[in-house]
Amino acid sequence: MGISAGKYAAEVAAGRVFIGSTTAAGTTLPEFNGTAQKFGLWNPVGSNKLAVLLHIHMALTSASVGQHTDAFALSVLHNVGAQVASGGPISAFTATASQNAYLGHGQASAMRFTLSATTTAPAFLKSLGFGHIQSTAYLGNYDFDGTVIVPPGVYIGTGKSQTDSETYQISLVWAEFEL
Numbered sequence: 001m002g003i004s005a006g007k008y009a010a011e012v013a014a015g016r017v018f019i020g021s022t023t024a025a026g027t028t029l030p031e032f033n034g035t036a037q038k039f040g041l042w043n044p045v046g047s048n049k050l051a052v053l054l055h056i057h058m059a060l061t062s063a064s065v066g067q068h069t070d071a072f073a074l075s076v077l078h079n080v081g082a083q084v085a086s087g088g089p090i091s092a093f094t095a096t097a098s099q100n101a102y103l104g105h106g107q108a109s110a111m112r113f114t115l116s117a118t119t120t121a122p123a124f125l126k127s128l129g130f131g132h133i134q135s136t137a138y139l140g141n142y143d144f145d146g147t148v149i150v151p152p153g154v155y156i157g158t159g160k161s162q163t164d165s166e167t168y169q170i171s172l173v174w175a176e177f178e179l
Helices: 009-013
Strands: 017-021 040-043 049-060 070-078 090-096 112-119 123-132 139-143 154-160 168-178
Touching: 040 049, 112 154
Parallel strands: none
Antiparallel strands: 017 168, 040 112, 040 154, 049 139, 049 168, 070 123, 070 154, 090 112
16 A cells, blocks of 8 residues: 555555544643543553554633643653552553544554543653643644654653642544554
């Protein structure tokens, strides 16, 4: 199949690219080191896959937003294993279906995606390079450009510099490759 429709077209055509999204209404985000995670990706031990983060897209969905400053970031937990465990790094996890970017392709992701998890406090991994300081609608896009690879036993979450009631519609796009 000869496709030249973008830099990830070959991976999408092979069924290796996945999308995890919030609902259309969006979700609130915790501080980056919060234990009540609202948007995350877990590569369980035993998946035999690497998750290469491709893009994250965020849009403010709150009806009214106060004047303040937010900075968005990724957080990370290492050595999280393959199972939810009381007292473990991930003690609650609500699995949410991700979508293969090759629409209609049957291959499911080996990763576990969530809109609700309870974890130990994750560490700051990296800034997403955007935030907002105004009280108007907001859109953020980040192209990882191969800078973050999630191996088995690692959880990646999203967060921001402070907790508030703003809601965001978020989509994370990643590719999966055999170890």
